[in-house]
Amino acid sequence: MRRVNRLLMFLGVLLCLVWSMAAEAAPKQELDKENINAIILGDRLATVAYHLGVVPEALVARCVWPAVTKGELSHIKRLGCPKRATVKDKKLVAEFAEKKGIKRILIENTGDFCRYMPDANPMNIIPLLQGKNVVLDVVDFNQGLEPAVRATGKLLNREVEAEALLGKYASDLARAKKKLPSAKLGKKVLILNGIMVGKTGKSFIQVEADGGYSDHFFLEPMGCESVGNLLMTKEKEASKGYFTLNNIADIAKADPDIIIVTGESFPVEKALAGAARKNPALNQVTALKNHEIYSLPAYMDGSVLDYPYLLMLWTGALYR
Template identity: 40%
Template sequence: MYNRTKKISTNLTTLVLTLVFVMGLAAICQAAPKPKPKMIKAVMLGDRLVDVAYNLGVLPEYMSVRGSMWPMAGKIKAATQIVGCPKCVVSKRPHTIPDLVMKQGIKRVIIEKSANFCLYMPSANPVKVVPLLKDTDATIEYVDFSKGVVPAIRQLAKLLNVEEKGEKLIASYQKAYKAVESGLPEQGLGKKVVILNGVYSKATGKTFLSVEAPGGYADQYMLAPLGCTNAGAAFAPPSGAVSRGMYRVRTLKALTEAKPDVIVVTGAAWAVQVALQKQIEKNPALLSVPALKTGAVFTLPRYIDGSVVEYPCIFNQWKAALSN
């Protein structure tokens, strides 16, 4: 019994150290601090739009973005106010944007146009706010992302009168994107991956776990280009219910069925780390899972196609981890 307990403890220590070490990967894209952004009296609707504006050194006083899903929102919400996601400000609180125009004096409304704004909320579309503004004196402007990131950067830079910054951003983005394309593995990595997402509630102090379901943003932008597959289907509930691309889970025992070669941790990494540690202690069979056996557990940024400028850097982090 002593030897068995000692072995489990050693494996847990190795896993914890691995998680602590690889958490550094998630900070790679955070280069030197950016200058304080210029604030403009406007409201912007759409993650991609706000992301490009931020990288151009500009932020609106108010923004409507997927705050609970887009990691960048947590970084910039101290400088600007999130008024809700584009779906909420249309269907649940339709007075929100008109009130900003009529009561707060926000006359400029800049809207993202995308072919498919949100994979997880098909009905969400920033453009749907326009009919709500018909009785206001708002100036409505659009930035079209349906033709690609580069034209959108150029279009927004012109609207914000920062064309020179726009061209510099385009040059750096194109250089990074071309490096991603040229660096794709000739043969797929062929690894099975499970993506565990941790959430911490400040209000209750509780933590929650979820598993990214197959067919989401990670599959499209990270796993498929690297020739990897999402093994998260093992966690699907009997109903098959998916909430914003995630299966909500209370136990990780399905890892023994999924048998991932790699476990990717997103969100509140420590919540996942604690859950893994506790459940391995209760169920040592989890240590037979290839990813846990080899310590292939990596903390990486979640990607929902919002941080379009940062995509090449985020992709390179995933590539480095999955190629390990």
């Protein structure tokens, strides 16, 4: 009986120790960044601020960068994308700022903010906030990342951190570019995006249409060709850069040299396995025959400081 009591006591002490360590660790994640009483509009600006160690009270962005998608910024209020805040709900930002006593709004200025939604532009918030007793700070990304990072550092009193960040980015980008092929590869690439529907167990697959972000930032620099549009029909027109793939066996029409899987890989892997069992001839598709199928992070030019790392990953898949 004494041994049992000692064991229970030991387990109790161990459990208290684990709880104590967890309690100490939890606030450190938030204290790692400085929370400022402001609203940031724009993925690129929010990304730069985050890497400078600053996060806002609220965020208006497409939310396509890792800090958001991984839940690291779960404590920050998300007010939707710029289209919602400037077209669908024009009072959203002003009302939230007034409710929370926020007097500062930081706005990203990027001409081609989102190639999939031309009317989603953070700059459209400016006329909606005139006369609202708030200070508007605009950061111009049209002249390149370097001046934008410096301007953000100055606004956030993080100028030293901005220079260090730019130094690391330049080094990382130079390293990534050294791995690029010296000649065009000429490979046909099909990009599939797997999506799980919540926790329902249901899933579907999208095809990234030609001319999207992957084309511009990865395929074109390496002389590769996107063949997604070969699977497009009148019933499968692209919306926001993607269209649904109803039959995985249709990839034979494009016969890609390489298949890149973004999003959730499981729906794509499961569909390919099932289709190959039903139709063994599908295994003669070049990418399947040569085992050239790679799961990679997607990039939509929001997490601008992560681009060198992602470029290295995509280069490793397309060129070896």
